[in-house]
Amino acid sequence: MISQASIVQFGTSRFLLGHVAAFAGAALAEGNSREAVLVVQTSARPEGKAKAAALAQQDSYPLHIKGLRNGTPIEEHLSISSIAGCLVAQEEWEALERHFIQTARWVVSNTGDSGYEVAGDTSLAAVPASFPGKLTKLLYARFNAGQPGLTLLPCELIGSNGQVLQNIVSELARKDYDSVRFDTWLNDECCWVNTLVDRIVSAPLEPVGAVAEPYALWVVQQTPRLSMPFEHPAIEVVSSLQPYELRKLHILNLAHTYLVDQWLQLELTGSVTYVREAMREPLLRNALSEVMEQEVLPVLALELPDMDLNAYWQSTLDRFDNPFLDHRLKDIAQYHNDKLSRRIQPMVDMAKNHAVPTPRLSDALKRKNIPNINDKTTLL
Incomplete structure (x- = not known):
């Protein structure tokens, strides 16, 4: 159920389906975690909305692992059951904001090469256009509700991605809200984590799913207040990336x-x-x-x-x-x-x-x- 999804994932990309969401599914299946994922479709693209609808309607999605491991061919067909639901930001903002305030503990994102671009966006819009704008607006709503900060684990292929995202959100927040208390909350109560991802997720499956190679790695930089939502053999928490x-x-x-x-x-x-x-x-x-x-x-x-x-x-x-x-x-x-x-x-x-x-x-x-x-x- 959506109400139990403590991980909010921005993006319906096949990469996240074959990486973070798959790791979450493995941890749930093995009884090592109770943390499910709420997926957020951030754009209005028809293909993205179609995938979001499929994620919202299905209890699981297929992940096919194909490749070599130690020279041996591997072909596995997995069923991933970590997705508790999916919301389209442009159409279901109130539900998303309510979930962000009441249930979220972790934020994961993979928004593509241009995902951190803000241009002239503002978090004061009813539904901000950019990912940083949406995130800033949601974090402000959570701050206003008196809730504790979140842990943010961005997966974009950007050096020091957690720090970069923090700087962008903080700049937007100062421009839009001019609140010293909110600025302090963002920097002192939220945990912005640098991560490095490495897996080729080579193809989508229709209507939703992915094909990935056996190799997978998620390196997470140890950060004060860091608490991971689950453990997985592909995750390494290290002092330096x-x-x-x-x-x-x-x-x-x-x-x-x-x-x-x-x-x-x-x-x-x-x-x-x-x-x-x-x-x-x-x-x-x-x-x-x-x-x-x-x-x-x-x-x-x-x-x-x-x-x-x-x-x-x-x-x-x-x-x-x-x-x-x-x-x-x-x-x-x-x-x-x-x-x-x-x-x-x-x-x-x-x-x-x-x-x-x-x-x-x-x-x-x-x-x-x-x-x-x-x-x-x-x-x-």
């Missing part, structure tokens, strides 16, 4: 970018389409293995001595080899020049500090050879 961010950036993301560099350099764009196909091409696989094992991992072992880098690299290979995932190299190639600068240049700089030669990575940096493209489809 930085080692995990560097590991993901310079193993998973760097490997994608270097694979594209070689795909372009070897002129295989006409014969190889997907990452899984690239990994079956000896020239590409060998080039990637050599650069990781001879240049990247030795440097990261010096920079991140306490991280299990080899295990992470092996899990990355499983993800790249995933026979069920259609991850297009041309999608990864978008913004290629920028990705070379963000993912490979810092590795070369770190290597110089440790006197580790990086001839392959350095050669890739010399080949900023395609124009930047507006990137709307990259999975990672």
Whole structure:
């Protein structure tokens, strides 16, 4: 029932269905949690409203896990029962506000690349247009009702996402309400948590559901007053996200970018389409293995001595080899020049500090050879 859903999830994305909501479902099924999820559809898009209607009407939704785990094919069909209901913000604001005041304890969000944009929005609108506007209005209603603060666990792929969201909401609150007490409540009673998410949720299922890879990770930065709604093997609560961010950036993301560099350099764009196909091409696989094992991992072992880098690299290979995932190299190639600068240049700089030669990575940096493209489809 909606009245029992202490986790308010902003967004009906397939990612959240295959990640946080799935973790909540596993914890409920195993008897390790009693915390269900209320999903909020934040936009008026017809497809989003259709998914919201399906979530509101069904007791569960399907999650198909497809991929490799330790080289072994995995295909599991799960039924996730963590969703207690779904509200469309534009149509059911009063119910949403009432739930936010009376029942909510945690807020989870995944609102896309532009989800934190406010533009000219105000939380004083009957239904604010932006996610930060909606959140600010709801938090003010909760504050006015004399309720304690909430724990906010944003999952957007933005560095220091909890801190960034806190700053945006605080700025909106000062502009719209000019209340010292509300500002103090936001900063002292609410818990704004930085998190890092990592899972490819590759496809939707109709009318609602998702297909995801076996690998999943949710790294949560330890924060004063933090209390998680549930435990799950994919959740790690850590003192700092930085080692995990560097590991993901310079193993998973760097490997994608270097694979594209070689795909372009070897002129295989006409014969190889997907990452899984690239990994079956000896020239590409060998080039990637050599650069990781001879240049990247030795440097990261010096920079991140306490991280299990080899295990992470092996899990990355499983993800790249995933026979069920259609991850297009041309999608990864978008913004290629920028990705070379963000993912490979810092590795070369770190290597110089440790006197580790990086001839392959350095050669890739010399080949900023395609124009930047507006990137709307990259999975990672």
